[in-house]
Amino acid sequence: DVVLTQTPPTLSATIGQSVSISCRSSQSLLHSNGNTYLHWLLQRPGQSPQLLIYLVSRLESGVPNRFSGSGSGTDFTLKISGVEAEDLGVYYCVQGTHAPWTFGGGTKLELK
Amino acid sequence: QVQLKESGPVLVQASETLSLTCTVSGFSLTNYGVIWVRQPPGKGLEWMGIIWRNGNTDYNSALKSRLSINRDTSKSQVFLKMNSLQTDDTAIYYCTRSWDYWGQGVMVTVSS
Numbered sequence: 001d002v003v004l005t006q007t008p009p010t011l012s013a014t015i016g017q018s019v020s021i022s023c024r025s026s027q028s029l030l031h032s033n034g035n036t037y038l039h040w041l042l043q044r045p046g047q048s049p050q051l052l053i054y055l056v057s058r059l060e061s062g063v064p065n066r067f068s069g070s071g072s073g074t075d076f077t078l079k080i081s082g083v084e085a086e087d088l089g090v091y092y093c094v095q096g097t098h099a100p101w102t103f104g105g106g107t108k109l110e111l112k
Numbered sequence: 113q114v115q116l117k118e119s120g121p122v123l124v125q126a127s128e129t130l131s132l133t134c135t136v137s138g139f140s141l142t143n144y145g146v147i148w149v150r151q152p153p154g155k156g157l158e159w160m161g162i163i164w165r166n167g168n169t170d171y172n173s174a175l176k177s178r179l180s181i182n183r184d185t186s187k188s189q190v191f192l193k194m195n196s197l198q199t200d201d202t203a204i205y206y207c208t209r210s211w212d213y214w215g216q217g218v219m220v221t222v223s224s
Contacts, residue, residue: 039211048206048216051211092156092157094211100171100173100174102159103156103158103159
C-alpha cells in the first residue's frame with residue numbers, strides 16, 4: 001500500500017502567519033492517465049472533513065484562496081498564506097492513484 | 113442542494129454484521145461515485161471502499177473479505193455491510209461523494 005507521510009504532525013501558528021504542510025508518498029502518484037490523484041482535506045473539531053484542494057493544486061469551490069497546493073510525483077505541499085482562526089483543525093492528504101486509497105496521518109494546526 | 117446522510121445502528125455486538133445506509137440527494141448515483149471512510153475515536157481517516165457511478169466497486173484490501181458496498185439508484189441509497197465485527201471496528205463511519213460532499217457521519221460502537 002502507498003504510505004503518505006505528513007509533516008509536521010503538529011503545527012503551531014499565529015493568526016496571519018503563513019504555514020506549509022508536507023505530504024510525501026512512498027510511490028509516485030502520477031496515474032497512467034496523466035492525472036495525479038492527491039487531495040487535501042481539513043477536519044475541524046467535531047466536524048466531517050471538507051475538501052480544500054483536489055488533483056494537487058485545484059482549489060475546491062468556496063475555499064478561500066489563501067489555501068494553495070503544489071507538488072508532483074512523491075512530494076506535495078499545502079500552503080496557507082495567512083492563517084485565520086477558522087483554519088484550525090487537522091489537515092489530511094489522501095491519494096486515489098493506487099488502490100487501496102490511503103490517507104496521510106494528519107497535521108494538527110493549533111493557535112500559538 | 114447536495115446532501116448525504118448516513119444511518120444505521122449505533123451499537124453492534126462483536127461478531128455481528130454492520131449495515132449502514134447512505135441516503136443522498138441533489139445528485140444521481142449514476143453520475144458520481146460514493147466513498148465510505150471511517151475514523152476510530154481520536155484517530156485518523158481510513159478509506160474503506162467506493163462504489164463507482166457504473167456500479168463497480170473497489171475495497172480496501174484489509175477489509176475486503178468482510179465488506180460489501182451496494183446501491184439502489186431508484187432510492188438514491190448506498191449500502192455498506194461489514195461482517196465479523198470486532199471492537200476495533202468502533203468508529204465514525206462517513207460516506208462522501210468523491211470527497212467534495214460529506215455526510216455528518218454515524219458513530220458505531222462495537223460491544224464485546
